[in-house]
Amino acid sequence: MAGRVCPPWIGYFLLNPLRKLFENPDKMLGQFVRDGMVVLEPGCGMGYFTLPLARMVGPEGRVVAVELQGKMLSVLGRRASKAGLSDRIELRQAGAEGLDVEDLSGEVDFAAAIHLVHEIPDQGAFFAQIWKALKPGGKLLVVEPKGHVSLDQFEKTVATAKQTGLKRETLPGKAGNRKALLIRPQI
Incomplete structure (x- = not known):
């Protein structure tokens, strides 16, 4: 799946709280996500959208967060734990051949590919x-x-x-x- 890959240090920049002024996850995604949904987020990075999605799906829902870079997933895992949302977020590392989501066939209610597709060859x-x-x-x-x-x-x-x-x-x-x-x- 790798094409141009965002370096991990940019992931920290993308977590800046000021980003909510022009990219508010609740406003961007809230109209599409409901309690109990299964949401797929490829290219999740360090979880700027993942944590709000996990709140939106509620305790009965699940967010499958897929990222190519292990460093980004590691940071997201810590952030999810700190926010008390680890039980709603499933972390997956994408491989060179794809997203590794074959087991989700026909299960996903909503997927969000944000600032990602232009990086995929x-x-x-x-x-x-x-x-x-x-x-x-x-x-x-x-x-x-x-x-x-x-x-x-x-x-x-x-x-x-x-x-x-x-x-x-x-x-x-x-x-x-x-x-x-x-x-x-x-x-």
Whole structure:
């Protein structure tokens, strides 16, 4: 799965509380996540979105946080423990071949790929893995920063996702991001 990889030191920068002024996890994700859901977060980093997602899914829900870098997962594990959310978060280290989520086939209610897809060399394989993990009716939110991803690149990414069978619902971009909500159709 590795392409361009965000160095671990940037993970600390991304945890800055001031980030909530322009990327508030509750506002960005709250409309999609409910108690008891299974949420997949590939490219979770040190958990800026993971901990709020774990609060949103409640004690009956689960967040599967997938990250390529062990250092990032280690920091996330400590943060989850300190926040009392370890029982809601399952940490997984992605491999060179993919997300390692085959066992989640058809279980995921919602997936959030935030500031990630532009770093993945084989986006088709990535979206195919997400599609398999999603339940029919499950949703994937793709968010990319305008500073890294042009509109043309973003539209190509969405077209790649649609080739797996996902259907697009456009969301308004905000705070320097491009967003698309993709849905696995009901059977």
